[in-house]
Amino acid sequence: MKRNKSVSLLFFIFVIMAAFTIFAIIVDARKQHSKKSKPSKHLKGSANIPGPAPAPLPHRGSYPTQSSFFNILSFGAKGDGVSDDSKALLSAWKAACEVPGATVEIPAEFKFLVKPITLQGPCVPHLVLQIDGTLLAPPEAGSWPKSSLFQWLNFKWVHDFTIQGTGTVNGQGFDWWSPSSVYFIQKKSKHIPDMRPTALRFYASYNVTVRDIEIVNSPQCHLKFDNSKRIKVNNITISSPENSPNTDGIHLQNTQDVEIQHSSIGSGDDCISIQTGCSNIHVHHINCGPGHGISVGGLGKDKSVACVSNIIVEKVSLQNTLAGARIKTWQGGIGLVKNISFSNIQVSNVKYPIIIDQFYCDKHICKNQTEAVAISGVRYDQIIGSYTVQPIYLACSSNVPCIDVDLINIQLKPSQGYTSFKQALCWNSYGKSQAPLVPSSIDYCLRRDGGFLREHQGLRTSMCASYS
Numbered sequence: 460m461k462r463n464k465s466v467s468l469l470f471f472i473f474v475i476m477a478a479f480t481i482f483a484i485i486v487d488a489r490k491q492h493s494k495k496s497k498p499s500k501h502l503k504g505s506a507n508i509p510g511p512a513p514a515p516l517p518h519r520g521s522y523p524t525q526s527s528f529f530n531i532l533s534f535g536a537k538g539d540g541v542s543d544d545s546k547a548l549l550s551a552w553k554a555a556c557e558v559p560g561a562t563v564e565i566p567a568e569f570k571f572l573v574k575p576i577t578l579q580g581p582c583v584p585h586l587v588l589q590i591d592g593t594l595l596a597p598p599e600a601g602s603w604p605k606s607s608l609f610q611w612l613n614f615k616w617v618h619d620f621t622i623q624g625t626g627t628v629n630g631q632g633f634d635w636w637s638p639s640s641v642y643f644i645q646k647k648s649k650h651i652p653d654m655r656p657t658a659l660r661f662y663a664s665y666n667v668t669v670r671d672i673e674i675v676n677s678p679q680c681h682l683k684f685d686n687s688k689r690i691k692v693n694n695i696t697i698s699s700p701e702n703s704p705n706t707d708g709i710h711l712q713n714t715q716d717v718e719i720q721h722s723s724i725g726s727g728d729d730c731i732s733i734q735t736g737c738s739n740i741h742v743h744h745i746n747c748g749p750g751h752g753i754s755v756g757g758l759g760k761d762k763s764v765a766c767v768s769n770i771i772v773e774k775v776s777l778q779n780t781l782a783g784a785r786i787k788t789w790q791g792g793i794g795l796v797k798n799i800s801f802s803n804i805q806v807s808n809v810k811y812p813i814i815i816d817q818f819y820c821d822k823h824i825c826k827n828q829t830e831a832v833a834i835s836g837v838r839y840d841q842i843i844g845s846y847t848v849q850p851i852y853l854a855c856s857s858n859v860p861c862i863d864v865d866l867i868n869i870q871l872k873p874s875q876g877y878t879s880f881k882q883a884l885c886w887n888s889y890g891k892s893q894a895p896l897v898p899s900s901i902d903y904c905l906r907r908d909g910g911f912l913r914e915h916q917g918l919r920t921s922m923c924a925s926y927s
Contacts, residue, residue, distance in 0.1 A: 538569030575607030759792015
């Protein structure tokens, strides 16, 4: 019996030892597994234990993780209307310029003082400048750098670009309109002519859209396009006082394939000015006034070559302007203006609703010269409303008459409350007229049979062929 108890005790001890051994083996195995599945942070980058291959990044041009929105507040802008935010705008522009479909944001409820600046391309396509706040130009004319008297915001070599938003571009031009301030600028910069800055200028740019914004009180021209193509302007507002000098609304020069529509423009000069080198321009649904109307020219200044063709201006309303639909050229110039159409235009209290002036002069006296920019193929159709001085003024060169001028459905009556009116003036202009015509003297305004004059325009046509 005693022996049986000893055997039982030995068996029990054996079982206990066996169980302990098995438990130790299991624990050790788990530790080894844990070490293999959880690499140490100290082994990061070690060549002996390669890490897992990184997941492929999403492809989006050259900047897969870059945000496409560039708020200038994130680049150091203060937005208080006093601090200079020029560098912040330039930095935001440069960063966005490299990102496809990027947007530079001028946020609402902030005012950003920006000194003269050039925002240069070419950039990655579809860049947007979203103006919902206010951009302010330096208010004092004397504070502008001598090298920046030609424009404030200069867009150079931009392609597939849009400016849009609910904000305002304010040129703060009041100081520039003062003769004393201009004299100070000229005295400080003797090599600078009588020049005031343009608010927004585009140079050598194409596929550009400007829409929805407001541009006010530019020192000179509000929006200018030079040497550009495929331009769209839509639903913008331009405003400056009637007595602000040379503050053209939109100025086109050496620019082709343009559409300007559904906009309101009031200024101290032309609402829209179309200069040499322009062709395929469509202007429609424009409200103009105050100002000098919609003008082709002045062309041919200082005996220069001027070429303008294929201009359509239609569905326009003009109120209290100097001119309505106008073509103006300087004596002594050469070149050709052809295929110009003004149609469906309402005028109210306009001094001179219809003008062709080949004796344009912005001085008291200009020297008489025999050469002139030729004008042909001009159509005035459905010009209706009231005038305060003279219904029609066609003053064409004695040596280079205007030919193929059409006057169709012209109904112009004197404005009420005015007493000094002039009769329609027509000098050396050839074409045809078609009723209804009011005043009736318009029917006798144009000479007939001007076909023999076309042969004299051959040289000018070939000279301007590249602009057609």
